[in-house]
Amino acid sequence: MAWHPEIQTVSVGGYNYALLDRGAGDEAVVLIHGITTYSFIWRKILPLLPTSKRVIALDLLGCGGSDMPLDVGYSLSEHAERLVPLLQQLGVRRAHLVGHDVGGGVGQILAVRYPEILIDLCLINSVAYDYWPVQPITTLRIPLFRHFVMSTLDIGAFRMVIRRGLYHKDRLDPELLELFSEPVSTSLGRKAFLHFARCLDNRNLTSIAGELRKLHIPVLLIRGEADVYLSEEISLRLKREIPGCRLLRIPTAGHFIQEDEPELVTAALISFWQGDVVAGAVG
Template identity: 25%
Template sequence: MKHENSPEHGLVIDAGGIATNYHDQGEGYPTLFIHGSGPGVTAWANWRLVLPVLATQMRVIAPDIVGFGYTQRPEGIRYGRQVWVKHLLDFIDALGLDKVNLVGNSFGGALALAMAVDHPERVNKLVLMGSVGVAFELTPGLDAVWGYEPSIASMKALLEVFAFNHDLVNDDLARMRYEASIRPGFQEAFASMFPAPRQAGIDKLTVPVEQLSTLKNRTLIVHGHEDQVIPVANSHRLFELLENAELHVFRKCGHWVQIEHAERFASLLKEFLRS
């Protein structure tokens, strides 16, 4: 089933009883893209610059995770790692997929790692970008993201935290993302996910070190050196723990590798996921 006319609306599928909005392009081995947890985020907003490029080589699938975007928000749902991982698993099942590559951005990286630990038979390669999933101290940047109170000024300030290159941030983008964040149900769900004290939100997404160190998946770890939201030290730690990992750090880059360095990011993924 196809949604109304907006690029953020894609196809809809029933995933474990949840009507799930997703994008599905290209042919070949399936690679699932898991977005981050910014206010008003959708899969399309997160991955729009790289999906069409990667779809020339592989099948790219990007869902709005339950609680975000245009996926149904079931009444009374309590968001958390187990709910999100179950939704992803139900989504993969609904598509009839046996095994997928996972590309996780930030919050999405923690879900990708949790999937790999909890359901190893369903996960092939991993790509982790600015990833959560290891223990770290709450940054002022992440506190601002998760504590967002809707206004155009707040959104512009957040975008300047996300991007190293502030030329990417203007009033039009801030207004567009602010309007996205106040769509019906968006802010209510978002505000319920990571309440203060927000360190608890990080801790609940952390995968135990002893589990991470058992993972054998080939893994590409990507991070912006100037990331103010998720510290680059996270990716160095993941690199130490994951035995089949490689690490690529971009200078002059914030939390938006897939936007600030879209072309290079896409080429890295093409090479890594092909080999």
């Protein structure tokens, strides 16, 4: 499965990772998706990013076009640790890390454990602390619902989950629905998705809460104000506790903010990377 013609496969630690790796330059931008998506979620942002930077949009293990082993853990901590050798193999020494949803949790862990490889960190509608997992992910831990997901893919229910995550409801067209649903259209894909949901443990992030207060890298938070899945308190607490952290609120965006307002998100990212004041962001 490849949503983009430039998707390639890189083997690390015995597993194949699907990723888009384009551009050049000393500074890399690494984009990490959330649990219900994969690298396609950056599709509207990628064309807007500066060509002066190398950009890497990857699929986490168990997601998208990457391998989907069911005998390894998919916790955020384990994902973070696997990304270190992947970035090393790709020749990435330091990166602007951008994480969405649980990808933001992976970013927090990397920032605490491996700050030397991060230039800065942007968290977009990110999980944090103990305010997650949330519906509908927690529902997947109930045996009855796991059986339902394994036995059939209810496109109607899936469409509802996506639609609730968008501010601009008309953005949910057949193409977007297909991109979301393709990885879970197979039995293995559904098993991997459920495995990911079972592995989520907020202790991965509560255990580093104290370390977040000691971060010395620039951090930008971007929140879609219409995010129905993740609480506003996540962004507010991160802003209070991370030194120098700034918060940009986008009223016309939901959880899948990359689909709702790609231009606003990209403009904020570019300003942030340049060290400029991000318009509308508060400290």
